[in-house]
């Protein structure tokens with residue numbers, strides 16, 4: 001059984017930043033669904049490159065069969081990990097149902113780390129992220145925020161109903177956010 005922590009929050013809320021620090025210090029392996037999709041988009045011989053780029057530019061969500069297989073392959077390649085930080089997934093109903101179908105029974109879902117941050121702050125961070133992403137522009141960001149509000153937030157609410165959400169305010173200096181996140185992990189792993 002793989003331990004899994006889902007990391008969700010609006011684009012620019014700091015998911016990747018915090019996951020990198022947790023990976024460094026707590027032995028969890030960081031799996032960013034967005035990074036995996038971007039790598040698949042660049043992979044020579046991939047049949048999904050154009051489809052992935054279309055969704056990324058449009059801020060819409062790639063069909064789960066593609067994303068979930070990328071995640072599972074990355075988990076199989078890192079069997080020795082204490083657990084996995086699944087960053088930016090599940091982002092909609094399709095992601096959630098496809099994950100349950102493919103991964104249900106193979107994973108222990110520990111909790112959902114929800115990094116909450118006002119959307120205007122998040123957009124500003126993305127516009128200054130400097131990673132040259134094709135979707136860090138005002139037009140794509142508008143659509144990404146809409147997708148987040150309409151499709152991703154309801155997924156967080158579903159997990160909330162099951163008492164699985166740990167919310168951390170990420171509109172603060174990274175070191176303060178990280179400190180709170182470490183406490184969440186400590187509490188979860190004490191059980």
Ligand SMILES: Nc1ncnc2c1ncn2[C@@H]1O[C@H](COP(=O)(O)OP(=O)(O)O)[C@@H](O)[C@H]1O
Nearest residue numbers: 011012013014015016017125129170172173174
């Ligand atoms: N707590 C924070 N305060 C200020 N800037 C932050 C904070 N966390 C992340 N950032 C910056 O905001 C941008 C988006 O962060 P990132 O981790 O890529 O977010 P996400 O993966 O949620 O989109 C990056 O440039 C990052 O350095």
Ligand SMILES: Nc1ccn([C@@H]2O[C@H](COP(=O)(O)OP(=O)(O)O)[C@@H](O)[C@H]2O)c(=O)n1
Nearest residue numbers: 011012033034055056059060061062088089
């Ligand atoms: N589960 C996911 C995660 C990302 N994606 C796509 O990848 C884009 C970038 O995701 P990301 O997680 O790297 O973006 P941030 O929230 O980190 O800014 C999303 O806007 C989607 O188009 C997806 O289709 N399905």
Ligand SMILES: [Mg+2]
Nearest residue numbers: 015016032034
């Ligand atoms: Mg990210």
